[in-house]
Amino acid sequence: MAIxxxxxxxxxxxxxPPLLGIKGDVDRFQTxxxxxxxVRHVIVGWGQGVTWGSHFVELFQQLGGIPMIGLGTRGRxxxxxxxxxxxxxxxxxxxxxxLAGAINQFGQEILIRPFGEMNGYWNAYSAYTKGGAVKPxxxxxxxxxxxxxxxxxxxxxxxxxxxxxxEALGMPPLAGGDLPVNPAPTTRVVWNPQGFxxxxxxGNSAQAYYPGDAYVDLVGDDLYDVRGKAEWDAAEAxxxxxxxxxxxxxxxxxWGIDDxxxxxxxxxxxxxxxxxxxxxxxxxxxxxxFDLQTKPKSRAAYRAVITxxx
Numbered sequence: 001m002a003i004x005x006x007x008x009x010x011x012x013x014x015x016x017p018p019l020l021g022i023k024g025d026v027d028r029f030q031t032x033x034x035x036x037x038x039v040r041h042v043i044v045g046w047g048q049g050v051t052w053g054s055h056f057v058e059l060f061q062q063l064g065g066i067p068m069i070g071l072g073t074r075g076r077x078x079x080x081x082x083x084x085x086x087x088x089x090x091x092x093x094x095x096x097x098x099l100a101g102a103i104n105q106f107g108q109e110i111l112i113r114p115f116g117e118m119n120g121y122w123n124a125y126s127a128y129t130k131g132g133a134v135k136p137x138x139x140x141x142x143x144x145x146x147x148x149x150x151x152x153x154x155x156x157x158x159x160x161x162x163x164x165x166x167e168a169l170g171m172p173p174l175a176g177g178d179l180p181v182n183p184a185p186t187t188r189v190v191w192n193p194q195g196f197x198x199x200x201x202x203g204n205s206a207q208a209y210y211p212g213d214a215y216v217d218l219v220g221d222d223l224y225d226v227r228g229k230a231e232w233d234a235a236e237a238x239x240x241x242x243x244x245x246x247x248x249x250x251x252x253x254x255w256g257i258d259d260x261x262x263x264x265x266x267x268x269x270x271x272x273x274x275x276x277x278x279x280x281x282x283x284x285x286x287x288x289x290f291d292l293q294t295k296p297k298s299r300a301a302y303r304a305v306i307t308x309x310x
Contacts, residue, residue, distance in 0.1 A: 018270055020310040021068060021280030023251070029284035032292050032299055035307045039111065041250065041280045043070035046081040049102070050095055056102030060110065068111040068190070068250065068280060069099075071150070073125045080124040084115075085137040088145035090172045096153040097179065103154060103187055104180035111278075113190040113250055114150045117222055118143060118209050119197035127209075132199045140203065144211040145171055151189045151215040156181045184217045192220030192250050195234020206238060213244055218277070222251040225262040232265065239273055248278040256289040260301035267305035279306075 021039025022029045029035060040063040049056035060067045075081030082092050103110055117123055121130040127140045148169055152162050156179035163173035191211070197204030210216070219242045221235045239247050254262060270276045281302075283290050292299040 015274050016277075017310050018276055019066065019278040020306065021066075021250075021278060022284050023280060023282050024284030024288075025286075026064070026284070028286075029281070029292075032284070033302045033307050035302075036310060037280075038065050038310070039068050039278060039280050040065045041068040041070065041113075041282070043072060043116075046071075046073050046075050046092070047095060048076070050098045052076045056099060057105050060102070060106045060108075066109045066111060067106075068113055070113040070116050070250075072123075073115070083137040084125050084139075084142040084146040088142050088149055088171055090149070090175065093149075093153065093174055093176075096150055097174075097176065100154045100156050100179050100182060103182045104156070109186050111188050111190055111218070111250075112150075112154050113192055113220070114147055115143070116190075116192040116220070116250060117194050119193045119204050119206055121198055121204075126204075128197075128199060128201070128204045130199065132201055132204075134203070140208040143209050145169055147191065147209075147211040148215040151211070153179065154182060154189060155184070155187060188217035189215070190218045190220045190248065190250055191216040192222065192248075193238075195221050195223065195231045195238055206234075207241065213242075216242075216245055218248055219245045220248045220250040222282075223249055223266075224251075224253055224255045224282075225257055225259050226255045228257060228259060230262055230265070232269070235269065239275070243275075245275075246277040247273065247275045248280075249276075250278070250280055251282040252279060253282040253290040254292070254295055254298055258295035258297050260297045263298050263301035264305050267309065270309060281306075 019038045020035050021041055022037040023041035026037050049059055073080055073082050115125045118126055120126055121128055127138045149171060152165055159174055159178045166173055193206035193209055221238050223230055223235055
């Protein structure tokens with residue numbers, strides 16, 4: 001019995017607690033839940049951090065903790081600024097190279113989350129419309145190449161090495177010279193679909209957008225409790241499909257419902273799925289349908305079950 005207890009203790013010590021995060025007001029969320037949010041989530045539009053908004057390094061410093069930067073493809077006016085095909089063909093390289101330089105200048109741990117929920121039709125970079133039609137320039141093959149290009153640029157390295165990998169994927173080389181090296185685990189790129197596609201058709205499955213293990217540091221799933229229903233089966237499937245990669249929930253939350261059972265289920269999932277290394281609640285904004293301030297039962301469950309994980 002003593003040997004079994006010692007082995008269990010050693011296994012527990014070998015598995016660090018998951019990182020806890022939030023999108024929104026960090027201090028407000030700590031008041032609500034007691035959570036010390038290591039991960040600070042923000043989603044930026046294409047060009048933000050370079051040609052509009054705060055500069056990247058300034059943004060990283062303002063966020064504090066471990067920034068998680070979600071990249072979108074809409075510009076300042078809300079319209080699509082660039083397609084996955086254009087990214088794959090190198091037309092977005094200047095922006096991505098600037099991001100890589102800022103990551104290097106920041107010099108601290110950071111998460112880059114390109115094109116989250118790509119299998120949701122509402123995102124400009126999704127391959128499908130709501131009705132299931134394929135969008136030219138957005139096909140999953142272009143998405144996979146675009147994602148791999150982002151991965152290679154933000155991690156950096158010698159131009160010759162990056163160009164060789166791009167050529168092997170059928171993409172043009174970078175313009176310019178060597179890039180600063182931003183190695184994992186200090187810099188991690190998150191591939192983050194929804195568990196089920198919307199529309200839920202085979203071509204829009206999560207796996208259809210997967211660029212390959214070589215271009216993913218961390219697998220993510222966005223999971224919401226909508227009217228008492230959450231897609232736990234999809235989360236389980238994603239976890240099992242990528243055994244060689246750590247798992248995470250870059251977004252999870254309660255969609256206008258006070259449901260402590262969902263919070264408890266999340267705690268159970270993390271405890272029983274040891275590759276789960278990060279979960280970031282969405283969000284802490286006054287008046288948001290996700291706000292825990294208006295969900296007293298769930299807020300109490302969060303304090304008891306989730307805050308204690310960290």
